[in-house]
Amino acid sequence: MKKIYLFVIFFIGIVAAQAQELKWHTDVKEAMAVGNKEHKPLLLFFTGSDWCGWCIRLQKEVLMTTEFKKWAKDKVVLVELDYPRAVPQTQAIKQQNFELQNAFGVQGYPTVWFATAQSQDGKVNFKGLGSTGYVAGGPVAWLEVANGILNQK
Template sequence: MKKFILLTILFFGISVNAQELTWHTDMTKATEIAIKEKKPLLLFFTGSDWCGWCIRLQKEVLKTPEFAKWANENVVLVELDFPRRTPQDEALKIQNSQLAQSFGVQGFPTLYFVTPTKNAENKVNLNNFGSQGYVAGGPTKWLEGANQIMKNKS
């Protein structure tokens, strides 16, 4: 019985400490959330099922508790995926391709920090204030760069 209680407490403690991340794929929805919460968007251009550097970035940074804590406090996350083997809805492919073209994405992984704003006609503008890719050194080094970029947000 003591082992059961100990395991229950341990499991509950881990569950409480693990922060869940929401990676949006619908740019319209993510933009609405970002404007409402007054947070920038972090756009993650990735090739999730084939890009070695993308997979490495996920493992070393984006799936760590340090990143989760930072992201939940600072940004709205958007994954713009370009898979080769994983099926993807046609509308999502079009959205992702248009955004990659708009931002001039040259390779993966690329992450853009943007501030969404609405103009008088209720159209959304994405004000890019920095980008970053894979950074060696784990979450600490990646977050140092991200925090430097965040100082530029408007």
């Protein structure tokens, strides 16, 4: 009986932990399909994940927090557009990220753009809603800025 009880507690813990995990898309077309289906904007996170100190700080202080995870599940579709120095990427991902960096005029990291996207005649049209980056003050301060951007649409 004790083993069954421990198994049930362990299983509930695993399910709860998985429920807190977010899906970060790396394929923007896949993310667009989800966003359009769920009627949610994209959160495009332009990052240098393995070298950018402010990107790593934003990840730790905001993007990995419980508050952000709860907010993101309801509000946005997450897209990570990474520009690493040591982590290998496919040529297709590198090309996609380069094109999006140019399309959104990203010149520094971290940059977070909120956008909607539609595909028409094989071309993707983005509507930028606004952008931000690292915001001091943890998840509360960052989410205040993000909600301000999203509430303008």
